[in-house]
Amino acid sequence: MKRAVVAAVLALAACGHTAGAPTAPTTPPPAANEPDPLRAAAGAAGKLVGTAVQSAFLNDSRYAAVFARHFDYVTAEYEMKWDPIERTRGSEDFSGGDAIAAFAAARGMRVKGHALVWHQAVPSWVGGLSADDLRTEVERHIRSVASHYRGRVLAWDVVNEAIDDATLGLRDSTFRQKLGDRYIADAFRIAHDADPQALLFYNDYGGEALGGKSDAIFALVKGLVDQGVPIDGVGLQMHVRAGAPPDEAGVAANMRRIAALGLRVNISEMDVRVGDIGGATPANLDRQRSVYRSLVAVCVAEPACHAATFWGFTDAHSWIYAAYGADAPLLFDAQYAPKPAFSGVLDALMRR
Ligand code: G3I
Numbered sequence: 001m002k003r004a005v006v007a008a009v010l011a012l013a014a015c016g017h018t019a020g021a022p023t024a025p026t027t028p029p030p031a032a033n034e035p036d037p038l039r040a041a042a043g044a045a046g047k048l049v050g051t052a053v054q055s056a057f058l059n060d061s062r063y064a065a066v067f068a069r070h071f072d073y074v075t076a077e078y079e080m081k082w083d084p085i086e087r088t089r090g091s092e093d094f095s096g097g098d099a100i101a102a103f104a105a106a107r108g109m110r111v112k113g114h115a116l117v118w119h120q121a122v123p124s125w126v127g128g129l130s131a132d133d134l135r136t137e138v139e140r141h142i143r144s145v146a147s148h149y150r151g152r153v154l155a156w157d158v159v160n161e162a163i164d165d166a167t168l169g170l171r172d173s174t175f176r177q178k179l180g181d182r183y184i185a186d187a188f189r190i191a192h193d194a195d196p197q198a199l200l201f202y203n204d205y206g207g208e209a210l211g212g213k214s215d216a217i218f219a220l221v222k223g224l225v226d227q228g229v230p231i232d233g234v235g236l237q238m239h240v241r242a243g244a245p246p247d248e249a250g251v252a253a254n255m256r257r258i259a260a261l262g263l264r265v266n267i268s269e270m271d272v273r274v275g276d277i278g279g280a281t282p283a284n285l286d287r288q289r290s291v292y293r294s295l296v297a298v299c300v301a302e303p304a305c306h307a308a309t310f311w312g313f314t315d316a317h318s319w320i321y322a323a324y325g326a327d328a329p330l331l332f333d334a335q336y337a338p339k340p341a342f343s344g345v346l347d348a349l350m351r352r
Pocket of ligand 1: 077081160237
């Protein structure tokens with residue numbers, strides 16, 4: 001059933017409409033020199049093209065216009081996480097996520113919820129809970145959020161970043177310490193029960209190509225599939241550096257082995273840093289363009305990869321600055337002019 005839903009979504013995306021959404025004009029009239037919309041190229045390739053957003057940015061008309069013109073898949077960068085929703089125990093605030101979902105619905109975009117269970121962005125009151133109370137609250141949280149957005153999201157990142165980089169075993173989060181390893185399978189079962197139509201993803205970073213972390217992620221999701229847990233796919237975050245990107249063949253092989261489990265795969269949070277190789281010089285922006293082109297092309301070529309999402313689209317807004325300092329990691333510059341990176345993505349989507 002879910003497989004049919006996605007096929008229908010992608011087929012209708014290809015002809016510029018999305019199932020059930022009001023047929024509002026999807027993109028504002030383009031200015032004379034506006035580049036071709038990414039979403040049209042993605043639709044023609046049978047893919048969704050997405051970005052992370054924050055509701056506050058939607059009040060900026062330039063931001064909203066570029067976002068609406070080029071993207072048909074949206075992930076809430078922060079506002080659907082546990083902490084912003086339930087900073088105070090028992091009192092939920094869905095306003096930020098609702099604003100993003102409403103903007104998307106009005107423009108024929110699909111939504112990916114992010115993220116139901118993650119060791120970060122957890123409300124402060126969660127840490128002090130007993131194991132029994134934590135189990136109750138995690139279940140209540142998943143059920144509440146998934147049913148609140150039921151019918152408005154195509155997919156959820158159910159569990160995010162559960163693999164420990166050092167041990168390559170399960171991260172020793174409060175969830176694992178108090179609920180055991182089974183917290184992951186339980187989260188998928190509860191999310192599926194709360195929204196049987198949503199596609200359910202495991203999402204992680206640093207495991208895009210073949211290697212230790214990628215093998216650990218593969219073993220985790222294969223284990224879930226073997227147990228019959230209702231998982232539908234894997235999100236490869238793709239936070240990469242232009243100076244040392246993951247190798248294309250390795251990413252293709254990794255996507256292929258995940259597909260062989262009967263799962264979907266998607267690029268879920270892509271950005272390409274240039275800060276550590278000298279910043280936004282013309283040569284580095286060209287390297288960045290070729291990294292975006294080659295890695296998005298891997299997704300375009302892989303039938304099981306149904307979406308490529310960037311973790312923001314304009315250098316006006318990116319988490320990279322707080323984490324790594326000055327950079328220019330995205331497709332448009334801070335004045336919303338398309339960068340070479342944008343052409344790289346468009347070329348990949350148009351298979352050229
Ligand atoms: O919204 C509040 C604002 O009201 C307040 O004035 C401001 C200053 O304290 O904070 C704002 O909240 C911040 C939020 O981003 C929105 O900007 C949070 O403090 C900050 O922690 C949050 O950071 C997000 C981070 O995840 C933690 O949730 C980043 O935007 C977001 O890009 C980042 O995304 C993660 C993915 O979810 C998972 N993979 C890695 C990726 C990068 O870390």
